Amino acid sequence: MSHSEPRPTGGDPAPQILTDSELGRARTAALDAAVGAYDIRGRIPDQLDEDILFALGWATALTMAEIHSIAEVVIGHDMRPSSPGFAHSFAAGVDAAGSKAVLLGLCSTDQLYFASGIFDLPGAMITASHNPADYNGIKICGPRAAGVSLASGLSRIRELAITAPQNDGRSVVEDENAASRMREQYAARIRELTRVDEVTGLTIVLDAGNGMAGRLLGEIFGTDAGAASVPFDVIGLFTELDGTFPNHEANPLKPENLVDAARAVVDNGADLGLVFDGDADRCFFIDETGATMSASAVGALVAEREIARARALGDDRPTVIHNLITSRSVAETITAAGGRALRSKVGHSGIKTLMRETGAVFACEHSAHFYFDEFFGADSGMLAACHLIAALAESQAPASRLVADYDRFxxxxxxxxxxxxxxxxxxxxxxxxxxxxxxxxxxxxxxxxxxxxxxxxxxxxxxxxxxxxxxxxxxxxxxxxxxxxxxxxxxxxx
CATH class of the missing domain: 3.30.310.50 (Alpha-D-phosphohexomutase, C-terminal domain)
Incomplete structure (x- = not known):
């Protein structure tokens, strides 16, 4: 798919050079396969390679300039082996389009959304989330973490990418100052919203699955973002960043990927287990018995907390969005807590848009995506996890009992x-x-x-x-x- 292979040495065969029309056809086939309704995801290298990432960076910069009149894009990447090269190629495409590329380096998807929020810039996260190791992709957002779908920019990006110029080899340097500001403010925001740094007496197991949550562990619960360590115990599993996923897939949707955390919770007498996906925007929860906690039950619990916060600030009837696959107990909890329950379709882009249109304070999905208005309407597995830790400490009840009232169906x-x-x-x-x-x-x-x-x-x-x-x-x-x-x-x- 690339217009040229690496320069040969010695007796290696000559590189394959594609004409512009051949390159356009190759890009069209790859983009048709990789561009979905809400993001871009495909196998490497047959559907995504550095040429495609350059083209998508160029197209994203032009599209965001057209829609938002902003000539700057913030970019992050996960720990997959192809992600650093993909991020640099995407950034080079942004630069080639005449926009500024703010390259953050390694981060979680919710950190990229947070950076989009605090810098008021469109963003792109190089990740394939929970997909296997031979995949990669891009999650794109508008300024302040606004959702982007086929109807709100992705289709235009796909169209423009086909005709993007070839990569001229330019390079973009990572912006260490922007990355440091993002990490420090991200950790401070999560601690401020949940007061998780005031929790004592708990033991938590965190299974990072060799994904980006391994880095977040030190930034949120330790000293890596410049704050003091939290005063409770966190046991980390598979915290080394390794995009080949040597221990288990970073996909908590599959029950077999929850087994290690469940065993560690029981063996260590822990109070709660956290299992993150690869880009750490989603977290599944394990109670003290080793059982998986329903995402709907967790969503209902957090909704109750968010409604109480909003009502204390003067919102008489805060709106909370839940997709139509969540349990009926979610809507019942929202109503009983004094909120307005609003059903939505499945999918993060639509939910983010609906949050902005309605002023909703929180949204949840059955797939364990949790969205917060205090977090620019974006989803954050770590923010949801810290809410649950704080609720557990406040209740002084075991995790199984904490969510039992929300798990009625x-x-x-x-x-x-x-x-x-x-x-x-x-x-x-x-x-x-x-x-x-x-x-x-x-x-x-x-x-x-x-x-x-x-x-x-x-x-x-x-x-x-x-x-x-x-x-x-x-x-x-x-x-x-x-x-x-x-x-x-x-x-x-x-």
């Missing part, structure tokens, strides 16, 4: 089906809604059915020929029955 978890025509399956499902008596149809995101004490949602993937099924009900038997009924419906039409 049984969920199926997300079940994926490969189908040839997702739209046809959804249309057919609406036609068969009568098979589910005493229910109402909901089309906010895919097709949902709402019963008195249960709901079902079928929605299509934004990037794959998949249908995703989620079910919730008052008891496990009802969940099993509904899941079986809908699964049979989908598989007969696959």
């Amino acid at each position: 049984v969920q199926s978890g997300e079940i994926n089906f490969t189908v040839s025509d997702p739209d046809a399956v959804l249309a057919d499902f609406v036609a068969h809604a009568a098979d589910f008596p005493e229910s109402t149809v909901d089309d906010l995101d895919g097709i949902g059915l709402q019963g008195s004490d249960w709901w079902v949602n079928l929605r299509k993937s934004n990037t794959e020929p998949l249908i995703r099924l989620n079910v919730e009900a008052a008891d496990a038997a009802q969940v099993d029955a509904l899941t079986r009924q809908v699964s049979e419906f989908v598989t007969t039409r696959a």
Whole structure:
């Protein structure tokens, strides 16, 4: 895909030189595969390489200048082997477009969002999040961490990248002053919002999965960002940065990647376990028994805290957003706490936009993404984790008891089906809604059915020929029955 390979030495074959038209075709194929609804992600090197990153940097700079009249982009990267080179190539593209590239170096995705916020600049994070080691990608945001989707910039970036000039080999130096300011202010903001540095008497296990949370451990709980260490114990697992993920995938969505943290919590008599994904924007939680805590329950707990904070500041009825796959207990908790519950589609870009439009103080998703208005409306796994640590210390109850009141329903978890025509399956499902008596149809995101004490949602993937099924009900038997009924419906039409 690159217009040239490294210069040969000795008897190596001559480099392959692509014409502009050949390069354009190669870029088109790669970008069609890698650009999704909300971010860019693909295999390396066949879908993403340094030429594509240069082109995307050039296109991002032009797009952000068009939309926001800002000729500057802040850039960070994770610990994957390809990420430093990709970040420098992206920054070179920004520079080639006539904009300034503020290159932060290694950081977590929520730190990149925070930098976008404090510097009021569009940003780009080089990461493939929880994907396997042979992937990489880019998460792009507008100024102050605003969401970017196909409809709000990604489509234009893809279009421009195809015609970007070839990389002329320019280099961009990392901005150590900007990176240092970001790290110090990020740690101070999280400590200020949660008072986690005042917590005592707890033992926490943090599984970084060899991802960016390994660096955050020292910055938030230790002295690496210039503050004193927290007065409680933190046991780190797999904190060395290693984008080959030698211990387990940095993907807490898979239960097998939670086993090490669960075992460490039990073996050490710890109060709580934290398991982060690769770019550390998402955190899953383990209670003192080694059981996984529901993301909906954690979201409800944090929502209650955020509503109390907002009400104390004079907001009589703070808005909290929850995507439609979160448990019904989330909306019930929001209402009971004096807030206004607002359902949304799944997806971070839309939620960030909705937060800005409604002035929401908090938002949560079933996938353990937690968004805070005090954090520029961006999602932060570490901020959510510190809220839970603070709540645990305040309650003096075990973690399992802390979330029990928010965990009143049984969920199926997300079940994926490969189908040839997702739209046809959804249309057919609406036609068969009568098979589910005493229910109402909901089309906010895919097709949902709402019963008195249960709901079902079928929605299509934004990037794959998949249908995703989620079910919730008052008891496990009802969940099993509904899941079986809908699964049979989908598989007969696959």
